[in-house]
Structures are given as structure tokens and as C-alpha cells.
Amino acid sequence: MTRxxxxxxxDRIRARIDFEFARDAPPExxxxxxxxxxxxxxxxxxxxxxxxxxxxxTWLLAGREEDFAGPGHFRTFDRSGSxxxxxxxxxxxxxxxxxxCQHRGAPVVREACGAAKRLRCQYHSWTYGLDGRLxxxxxxxxxxxxxxxxxxxxxxxxETYDGWVxxxxxASAPSLRDWLGPVAAEWSPLRGAGLRAHGxxxxxxxxxxxxxxxxxxxxxxxxxxxxxxxxxxxxxxGAAMGLFPNGHSRMVTxxxxxxxxxxRSLPSPLPEIPGLDxxxxxxxxxxxxxxxxxxxxxxxxxxxxxFWPVDVATTDVEWTFYGPPAETSAQERxxxxxxxxxxxxxxxxxANLGPMQESVASGALxxxxxxxxxxxxxxxxxxxxxxxxxxVPEALRVxxxxxxxxxxxxxxxxx
Ligand code: FES
Ligand SMILES: [Fe+2]
Numbered sequence: 001m002t003r004x005x006x007x008x009x010x011d012r013i014r015a016r017i018d019f020e021f022a023r024d025a026p027p028e029x030x031x032x033x034x035x036x037x038x039x040x041x042x043x044x045x046x047x048x049x050x051x052x053x054x055x056x057x058t059w060l061l062a063g064r065e066e067d068f069a070g071p072g073h074f075r076t077f078d079r080s081g082s083x084x085x086x087x088x089x090x091x092x093x094x095x096x097x098x099x100x101c102q103h104r105g106a107p108v109v110r111e112a113c114g115a116a117k118r119l120r121c122q123y124h125s126w127t128y129g130l131d132g133r134l135x136x137x138x139x140x141x142x143x144x145x146x147x148x149x150x151x152x153x154x155x156x157x158x159e160t161y162d163g164w165v166x167x168x169x170x171a172s173a174p175s176l177r178d179w180l181g182p183v184a185a186e187w188s189p190l191r192g193a194g195l196r197a198h199g200x201x202x203x204x205x206x207x208x209x210x211x212x213x214x215x216x217x218x219x220x221x222x223x224x225x226x227x228x229x230x231x232x233x234x235x236x237x238g239a240a241m242g243l244f245p246n247g248h249s250r251m252v253t254x255x256x257x258x259x260x261x262x263x264r265s266l267p268s269p270l271p272e273i274p275g276l277d278x279x280x281x282x283x284x285x286x287x288x289x290x291x292x293x294x295x296x297x298x299x300x301x302x303x304x305x306x307f308w309p310v311d312v313a314t315t316d317v318e319w320t321f322y323g324p325p326a327e328t329s330a331q332e333r334x335x336x337x338x339x340x341x342x343x344x345x346x347x348x349x350x351a352n353l354g355p356m357q358e359s360v361a362s363g364a365l366x367x368x369x370x371x372x373x374x375x376x377x378x379x380x381x382x383x384x385x386x387x388x389x390x391x392v393p394e395a396l397r398v399x400x401x402x403x404x405x406x407x408x409x410x411x412x413x414x415x
């Protein structure tokens with residue numbers, strides 16, 4: 001992996017922003033994006049394919065290292081579509097298992113989170129160690145030839161990067177670090193391990209998860225949907241985007257010069273993440289981690305916005321703000337103010353999504369024409385189809401065209 005300094009990276013992005021401002025058409029050679037069939041948002045079979053081929057076979061954010069403070073601390077996680085259990089072992093290693101007792105399948109842990117010395121199934125008290133091994137079977141004499149060494153909890157991949165904990169049900173998946181690719185390097189100056197959660201919000205939205213995700217992948221909409229909020233801050237015409245392997249992407253949208261000045265003159269009570277290039281104050285660098293995590297970064301911290309499908313037309317949106325630990329009550333209040341300021345922006349986005357789902361379901365819109373500024377949406381859909389494989393019906397497929405435009409260089413950015 002090449003190691004470059006933040007300034008080199010930031011200068012490259014600045015040059016890209018200048019290019020975006022100056023162009024009067026998409027860059028030479030960039031294709032008109034093929035139409036996206038709207039059945040992708042409504043078809044129950046397509047959704048079932050996503051559940052089995054995508055959500056059960058991809059890395060999903062399941063928490064933070066500090067959510068598992070010491071040995072025995074556990075949490076359940078069911079967003080991939082299976083009941084999972086994450087628990088820190090006596091050796092301090094964080095592991096994930098199916099929350100499925102190897103006797104008759106009762107959940108081993110029923111609470112959403114807690115701490116335990118052993119994991120004891122509440123049905124018949126089979127008892128497992130924190131490493132998943134089966135330690136005790138009541139009335140063992142009545143089981144005949146039961147091989148308890150083969151009745152450990154079924155393991156699930158669990159890996160962490162810089163404080164972020166991910167799980168993946170696919171045993172054959174690439175390592176988390178490989179899958180993150182250039183995003184891991186670009187996040188390294190944010191020093192995730194030193195960040196803390198400052199509050200979580202949740203909202204159930206009556207729309208397919210991709211209608212929701214698409215809405216966070218472009219800034220083409222900010223003038224109309226966010227005229228008094230985001231639009232006062234960001235100039236979408238300079239948005240510089242990067243498409244990465246595995247469906248991840250980046251979008252760095254410059255702030256209006258007046259907005260940068262305004263922010264400088266209104267000092268925040270919140271400490272900045274140390275060592276960030278000034279680009280982080282001049283722009284809004286946003287990342288999308290495939291399939292369902294979007295984060296618009298800022299110098300004091302940022303939300304991780306997650307989209308979890310509930311059914312084909314329902315999505316749970318969950319966003320948590322992270323930043324350096326609050327050390328004073330003024331900083332605590334500062335975080336609450338920041339969260340409260342973000343709520344109406346999210347509501348502006350949400351107000352649109354249910355009606356869009358109704359529209360695509362009505363049959364009134366057969367396909368979606370995406371423009372150059374919306375290419376991160378097309379990139380997401382291309383990766384979805386790569387995951388789903390050849391079973392996607394032809395009428396619902398998107399034609400892959402963006403790979404020649406990927407950024408593949410993996411640079412470790414020194415902060
Ligand atoms: S199902 Fe867990 S002990 Fe019987
Ligand atoms: Fe928006």
C-alpha cells in the first residue's frame with residue numbers, strides 16, 4: 001500500500017473540484033448512464049435475492065469496539081437477516097456467532113445487550129463459553145453419543161477496523177481491510193479508535209432501502225429539497241466524486257466561501273479532530289460504504305447513516321454521531337445541538353421518499369435516467385447486480401459501464 005500525506009490527497013481533491021466547476025459537460029468519454037429499471041425497488045423476488053445474496057454476504061457495521069467494554073459483554077444483531085450474537089471473550093477477542101443454541105435452536109441470548117460469564121440457553125440450559133464452545137449439557141447421560149466438541153456455537157466472521165466492528169455471514173468473504181480498500185486509508189486521519197458515539201436517532205421510512213440510499217448519494221437535490229439548510233452550506237456544482245471497488249464511493253462537495261467564513265466566525269464548543277487537512281473545513285467529504293452506510297464528514301465529528309431494509313418497501317434509517325469524547329457539559333450540549341440541527345435536514349429528505357416509493361409502485365415510472373452528478377447511485381446499483389449474480393432477471397438488470405472510472409489506488413494517508 002502506498003503511503004501519501006493528507007495534503008497531497010487534499011490537493012488532488014481540490015484539483016478535481018476545480019475541474020467540476022469549470023466543465024460545461026460531463027468529462028470526455030463519460031457514458032450516458034443506462035436507464036435503471038424501477039422494478040428494482042418494488043419486485044419481491046429482487047428483494048428476496050438481495051436478502052440472500054447481498055445482506056447475508058457482505059460486511060455490515062454492527063457497532064463499535066467500546067460497545068463491548070470487557071470480557072463477556074455481548075450484543076445481538078439481526079440486520080443481516082439472521083439472529084447473530086457478538087461477544088468479547090476472556091482473551092479480549094471480539095467474536096460473532098449465530099445466536100442459535102446447538103440443541104434445538106433457541107436463542108442463546110435473549111437480551112439486546114448485556115454481560116455474562118457464560119452463555120446459557122434459557123430453554124434447557126445448555127451452556128457455552130464466551131468463545132462459543134459447549135461447556136455443559138444438563139442430563140448429559142440421556143444423550144447417548146452426543147459429541148459436545150461438535151456442538152459449539154456456529155461462528156460468523158467478525159472483524160474490526162479502527163474501532164468499527166463489522167460482521168459478515170459469508171465465510172469466504174475477503175478480509176474487512178481488503179474489502180474497505182481505499183476507504184480505509186482515507187478514513188485513517190479520522191482516528192476512529194478515539195471517537196465516541198454522541199447520540200443515535202432512528203426513523204422508519206416507507207420506501208425501499210435503495211430509494212433511501214440513492215437520496216444520500218448526490219447533491220443534485222440540495223437546492224430544491226434543502227433550500228434553507230444544506231443549500232446554504234454547499235455548492236453542489238463543484239462536487240468531486242470517486243468510485244471505488246466493491247461499490248464504495250466518495251463525494252467531496254465544496255462549501256460556499258461565505259459559509260466557510262460564517263463557520264469560522266461562529267466557534268463551536270466542540271473540539272476538532274486533530275491533524276485534519278483544511279479541506280475538511282472547506283468542503284463536505286462524504287463517503288458511502290457499500291451497501292448501506294453513508295457518512296458526511298466534518299471537522300468535529302460526523303454521523304454514520306445506516307439504511308436497514310425491513311421489507312421491500314420499508315427501511316429503518318439509523319444515524320449515530322461520532323466525535324472525540326465530550327469533556328465538559330458545554331461539549332455535551334454542543335453535541336445535542338448538532339444532533340438537533342441535523343433532524344430537520346433528515347426530515348427534508350424523508351418527506352420525499354414514501355411518495356417516491358408509491359410512484360414507482362404505481363407503474364407510472366418504468367425507468368430512471370441518471371445524470372453524471374448521480375453516478376454514485378449507478379455505481380451502487382452495478383455492485384448490487386454483481387452481488388446478486390446471473391439470477392437477476394434481464395428486465396431488472398443495470399448494464400455495467402462504470403468500472404473504467406474506478407479509483408483503485410489504495411493509499412494510506414498519513415494524518
Ligand atoms: S434449545 Fe438450547 S438448551 Fe435446548
Ligand atoms: Fe438530502
